[in-house]
Amino acid sequence: MFLGTYRHAVDAKGRVAIPARFREQLPSGTVISKGAEGCLQVYPPQEWAQEQGLRLGSTTPAEERRLARMMFGAARECEFDAQGRIVLSADQRQYADITGVAWIVGVNNLIEIWNDEAWRRIGEATPEEYTRIQDQVAERRRAPRT
Amino acid sequence: MFLGTYRHAVDAKGRVAIPARFREQLPSGTVISKGAEGCLQVYPPQEWAQEQGLRLGSTTPAEERRLARMMFGAARECEFDAQGRIVLSADQRQYADITGVAWIVGVNNLIEIWNDEAWRRIGEATPEEYTRIQDQVAERRRAPRT
DNA sequence: CACAAAGTGGGGAAAAGTGGGGAAAATGAG
DNA sequence: CTCATTTTCCCCACTTTTCCCCACTTTGTG
DSSP, X not given: OEEEEEEEEEOTTOEEEOXXXXXXXXXXXXXXXXXXXXXXXXEOHHHHHHHTTOOOOTXXXXXXXXXXXXXXXXXXXXXXXXXXEEEOOXXXXXXXXXXXXEXXXXXXXXXXXXXXXXXXXXXXXXXXXXXXHHHHXXXXXXXXXX | OEEEEEEEEEOTTOEXXXXXXXXXXXXXXXXXXXXXXXXXXXXXXXXXXXXGGOOOOTTOOHHHHHHHHHHHHHOEEOOOOTTSEEEOOHHXXXXXXXXXXXXXXXXXXXXXXXXXXXXXXXXXXOHHHHHHHHHHHHXXXXXXXX
């Protein structure tokens, strides 16, 4: 389980330290790829395995082909240096618009890496916003599929 | 079952002592996250487990992505020091506007941590207010979905 | 009143994060 | 094929944060 948000520096070489709490839970075979809303996503092996359902074949619908190409094409296996950092590739940094600092966010089953500003918009909520969204989801759960 | 309100100091390092009566009932795996109305909420493991249905994957809908990011991003596992204190992260303290002192409130299945002033507004109800709110809730229960 | 339990505060060791230099490897041009 | 240039990655040094430990105060209890 990955919890919490951390603000870390990204140096000129594209290196970011992954919080030690997260690193302990990431065995080799961990993969980083592009995610929704312009973030990067770090998949532990067991989570990545679930994405393997996405496969190309003669019967794969067009959207799935597109998704598969983007997800797998952008993916790289995570390699940690002795200081617990990974290197974000140039196109990963460009996709997520990451320079200088990044937010590293534990989202239950995977980890996301965000551009500074973008995370402030999406992740930082005032008490009022937070309360509203909780209530919205509670409402959705009471009356799903609407 | 968590009952009662306690007023404890929060030191410069963000540490708060959790009342001994509560601590006895909190096994490891307890989680603290943001809650409605600007408080922090402490979830014992069995309560937190209910929140974990939310997972991210390549097919998770947009609303669930947003909620998952906020909920889990704001959460931390509770780690008690030898004196029975937990550390509130900087963003948790900012969210709940906690400095100096906080109220720790047992609310049946969860524990809440409140800013000093905010709790006075919520917790110190006159008999008239209390009666009115009881009646409101009773009314809602009789006619839900309104 | 004495003792035990709970809460508070701070110092210091250890761990985590940051930045940069330089060797090795890869790339590319002549 | 060789040499120069760039990139990658490994290592070291420094700073900051975390957390562990000890001591004191306050509260509660017999």
